[in-house]
Amino acid sequence: MPKFDFIDLCAGIGGLRIPFETRTGKGVDWKGLNGRCVFTSEKDENACKTYAQNFKGKSSAEKIFHEIDRDFTVLDPNTIPNHDLLLAGFPCQPFSHAGKRQGFKDERGSVFAAIASIVRVKQPRVVLLENVRGLLSLKNLDSGTLVIEEILQELESCGYFVPKPRLFNARDYGLPQNRVRLFILAIRNDIAKKNNLAKNADFETYWPNPTCDRGSLRVGDFLERNVPISYTISDKLWKGHLERRVKNRSMGKGFGYQAFERSSSYVATISARYYKDGAEALLLQKNKNPRKLTPRETGNLQGFPRNFILSESKVQAYKQFGNAVPINVVHAIAKKIEVFLSNK
Numbered sequence: 001m002p003k004f005d006f007i008d009l010c011a012g013i014g015g016l017r018i019p020f021e022t023r024t025g026k027g028v029d030w031k032g033l034n035g036r037c038v039f040t041s042e043k044d045e046n047a048c049k050t051y052a053q054n055f056k057g058k059s060s061a062e063k064i065f066h067e068i069d070r071d072f073t074v075l076d077p078n079t080i081p082n083h084d085l086l087l088a089g090f091p092c093q094p095f096s097h098a099g100k101r102q103g104f105k106d107e108r109g110s111v112f113a114a115i116a117s118i119v120r121v122k123q124p125r126v127v128l129l130e131n132v133r134g135l136l137s138l139k140n141l142d143s144g145t146l147v148i149e150e151i152l153q154e155l156e157s158c159g160y161f162v163p164k165p166r167l168f169n170a171r172d173y174g175l176p177q178n179r180v181r182l183f184i185l186a187i188r189n190d191i192a193k194k195n196n197l198a199k200n201a202d203f204e205t206y207w208p209n210p211t212c213d214r215g216s217l218r219v220g221d222f223l224e225r226n227v228p229i230s231y232t233i234s235d236k237l238w239k240g241h242l243e244r245r246v247k248n249r250s251m252g253k254g255f256g257y258q259a260f261e262r263s264s265s266y267v268a269t270i271s272a273r274y275y276k277d278g279a280e281a282l283l284l285q286k287n288k289n290p291r292k293l294t295p296r297e298t299g300n301l302q303g304f305p306r307n308f309i310l311s312e313s314k315v316q317a318y319k320q321f322g323n324a325v326p327i328n329v330v331h332a333i334a335k336k337i338e339v340f341l342s343n344k
């Protein structure tokens with residue numbers, strides 16, 4: 001019997017979901033908590049396909065699998081099934097350094113407003129949100145206040161205890177990738193009270209500690225064997241990378257491409273644009289041009305199960321893993337917050 005029900009909003013390919021359920025079906029197989037997903041929403045058609053291939057009907061424990069509802073912001077919150085845990089890796093473009101940083105002014109910012117409406121109506125026991133580090137410094141252009149403060153206040157006004165959000169680096173949780181992500185938690189007031197949570201300091205021990213020593217990680221352990229030659233970049237692309245690096249340096253504009261070896265302890269953040277030229281993580285090879293990571297390798301570096309079914313389109317697979325959450329971090333958080341999720 002599942003111990004709690006959850007919903008997966010802005011689901012991408014289900015990175016936040018994996019640590020909250022256990023699957024022992026054919027093809028896919030992983031061990032997370034014993035939760036059951038009762039509703040999913042993802043707007044991108046390609047991500048929906050990958051999500052459905054991996055999650056739909058693969059587990060007998062999952063009696064309820066609602067067809068993926070594309071855009072939950074247009075739904076009446078009352079129509080969403082009751083749940084104990086709300087998960088959402090809400091869009092990061094309006095909040096990321098690379099984006100335009102319009103925050104709530106950007107229409108994608110209003111996704112949070114829709115999440116808050118669901119929280120207010122459905123009152124899940126716990127809310128877990130994920131975003132990029134840039135959200136911490138983003139200001140609301142109208143009010144001049146920090147967007148993160150508005151988000152936290154909104155959750156509090158829904159009847160929640162909201163500890164100070166935390167940044168986690170995938171490198172501290174067994175993944176050799178320098179990927180920092182922000183996690184926001186909210187615990188319904190009655191459950192917080194039962195667990196003696198009144199102020200931020202009371203929650204400190206619930207945030208997980210690092211599970212590994214960064215220096216012990218080796219990128220090579222996450223790479224595939226016998227990678228086809230097509231992943232080795234062409235002379236033209238390599239020349240372009242080298243020239244851009246020199247140009248960038250003379251303009252004081254960062255590094256350009258980033259290269260690593262099998263023995264490196266980490267690669268740079270893999271983004272959704274990795275498919276373009278692999279600039280953020282090229283693997284150096286002996287007597288050959290460097291190569292790009294394969295889509296499977298980018299999934300490995302995000303902690304996805306090795307039997308996770310990839311999009312048939314390489315471009316989509318790179319985009320989907322580049323947008324995903326580092327799963328090991330979520331596993332560590334899930335174990336700590338399990339205590340708040342059910343009475344069962």
Ligand SMILES: C[S@@+](CC[C@H](N)C(=O)[O-])C[C@H]1O[C@@H](n2cnc3c(N)ncnc32)[C@H](O)[C@@H]1O
Nearest residue numbers: 010012013014015042043044071072089324325
């Ligand atoms: C950062 S990604 C989430 C990745 C996810 N945590 C994972 O690990 O795969 C944000 C996702 O939100 C989706 N999204 C944005 N607005 C949405 C909406 N209104 N309804 C449903 N999904 C939405 C985007 O298509 C994108 O896939």
